[in-house]
Amino acid sequence: MRLGWLLDWIYPPRCRFCGEPLPSHAEEYFCSACRERIRIVSHPLCPTCGRPFLDGGGEDHLCGSCLMRSPYFERARAWACYPTEAIEGHPLRDVLQRFKYGRKLSLGKPLGRLMARACAPFFHDCTFDVIVPVPLHPKRLRWRGFNQALVLAREVGRGWGVPVDPFILVRSRETPPQTQLAEEERRKNVRGAFALGRGKTVQERFVLLVDDVYTSGATVNECSRTLCRGGAKGVYVLTLARAVS
Numbered sequence: 001m002r003l004g005w006l007l008d009w010i011y012p013p014r015c016r017f018c019g020e021p022l023p024s025h026a027e028e029y030f031c032s033a034c035r036e037r038i039r040i041v042s043h044p045l046c047p048t049c050g051r052p053f054l055d056g057g058g059e060d061h062l063c064g065s066c067l068m069r070s071p072y073f074e075r076a077r078a079w080a081c082y083p084t085e086a087i088e089g090h091p092l093r094d095v096l097q098r099f100k101y102g103r104k105l106s107l108g109k110p111l112g113r114l115m116a117r118a119c120a121p122f123f124h125d126c127t128f129d130v131i132v133p134v135p136l137h138p139k140r141l142r143w144r145g146f147n148q149a150l151v152l153a154r155e156v157g158r159g160w161g162v163p164v165d166p167f168i169l170v171r172s173r174e175t176p177p178q179t180q181l182a183e184e185e186r187r188k189n190v191r192g193a194f195a196l197g198r199g200k201t202v203q204e205r206f207v208l209l210v211d212d213v214y215t216s217g218a219t220v221n222e223c224s225r226t227l228c229r230g231g232a233k234g235v236y237v238l239t240l241a242r243a244v245s
């Protein structure tokens with residue numbers, strides 16, 4: 001406690017996006033102005049993929065894409081969403097980009113803690129045997145230096161008391177970046193891109209898959225397919241952000 005005060009005094013906590021000082025000891029990541037621009041995921045949402053229905057109230061209901069094609073995972077949830085159209089200067093998108101592409105590893109841990117704290121209620125009825133981060137291809141891992149999904153997964157594992165195993169899933173094939181692709185292409189792009197790690201099993205286990213962003217869901221769905229084929233009892237998905245069109 002005392003050390004916490006001292007650290008706050010030496011390094012006052014600041015908003016990770018705009019640098020505005022935060023009230024000391026606040027378990028906050030963004031200042032209130034930035035926070036207002038971030039849409040926290042809330043009901044009504046799709047009970048399967050977690051897509052929030054941003055306009056209007058009403059009950060939770062399945063979204064169009066889950067109705068058309070039921071995903072391999074049981075449930076996906078995210079902390080907050082931002083618009084798919086790449087708008088510059090969105091606090092959440094920007095911080096994630098700096099963490100991921102700007103290699104600001106120091107941004108990752110608090111984001112993971114935020115995710116663990118804020119998303120626990122979405123999975124209050126679940127018990128997980130293991131947390132699996134969405135893997136990067138070794139080539140991309142070498143280039144980036146770290147797997148952002150693993151950094152987040154570690155904090156969630158620590159917060160929820162669940163072991164993290166980054167070797168359960170591997171990328172068996174390199175895939176071109178998904179960003180420019182339409183939904184159908186994304187699905188084809190990642191088809192067969194994952195495999196279970198050598199000597200790894202998920203037989204009869206409940207798995208929580210962790211990634212930074214859920215966009216079309218193609219990547220986490222393909223990971224879930226691999227885990228289900230490997231005998232997982234159920235796959236759940238947690239991401240920090242959700243890109244919503």
Ligand SMILES: [Zn+2]
Nearest residue numbers: 015018031034
């Ligand atoms: Zn701010």
Ligand SMILES: [Zn+2]
Nearest residue numbers: 046049063066
């Ligand atoms: Zn859905």
